[in-house]
Amino acid sequence: MTNTAMTTKPNSNSAAPAENSALVTTQGVTTIADTVVQKVAGLATREITGVHALGGGAVRAFNALRERIPGATASAGQGVSVEVGERQAAVDLQIVVEYGVAIADLAKSVRRNVIGAVEQMTGLEVVEVNINVSDVHIPGDDDADETTESGRVQ
Numbered sequence: 001m002t003n004t005a006m007t008t009k010p011n012s013n014s015a016a017p018a019e020n021s022a023l024v025t026t027q028g029v030t031t032i033a034d035t036v037v038q039k040v041a042g043l044a045t046r047e048i049t050g051v052h053a054l055g056g057g058a059v060r061a062f063n064a065l066r067e068r069i070p071g072a073t074a075s076a077g078q079g080v081s082v083e084v085g086e087r088q089a090a091v092d093l094q095i096v097v098e099y100g101v102a103i104a105d106l107a108k109s110v111r112r113n114v115i116g117a118v119e120q121m122t123g124l125e126v127v128e129v130n131i132n133v134s135d136v137h138i139p140g141d142d143d144a145d146e147t148t149e150s151g152r153v154q
Contacts, residue, residue: 021087022123032122034084038077041091041129044117045080048109050101052137054079055094089124096135107131 023030045051055078079094091114097106115126 024086029086030123031086032084032089032124034082035077037082037084037089037091037118037122037124038080040118040121041082041093041114042077042080044114045093045095045110048106048113050098050106051095051110052098053096055096056134084124087125088127089118089122090127091118091129092132093129094132094134096137097133099136099138103133107133 023032042054045054081092083090093110093114095110097103110131111129114129118124118126
């Protein structure tokens with residue numbers, strides 16, 4: 001019964017004409033690279049107050065090293081993975097939240113901002129935004145390590 005519902009449901013069949021798509025027209029097709037959607041979603045996530053960082057510990061450590069190399073910058077798409085089709089995109093985020101922030105409310109705000117930014121900038125329909133909260137940042141933890149080191153050598 002489930003298979004029948006899936007086969008009768010209209011979806012992104014490439015043989016079907018796209019009447020109402022900004023990306024697929026009679027004049028041509030516009031394709032959006034995965035990295036474009038990844039960067040837009042990453043930047044939209046960072047705009048939300050309460051998001052401390054994106055990515056897991058290993059990714060953040062690697063990017064911290066990369067930032068120390070002259071001319072290198074951290075990736076705007078760090079902690080973001082996407083699947084992009086002709087008309088739709090799905091986004092997976094791995095974030096670190098600030099201590100004290102209501103995670104459910106934060107997730108709602110992040111979803112709203114990511115969907116709005118990706119749909120407005122790319123014309124793709126965002127079908128889902130999955131959020132994995134991998135850690136909680138406690139203010140003072142990072143500062144304490146730096147203070148200890150700088151306090152030893154004067």
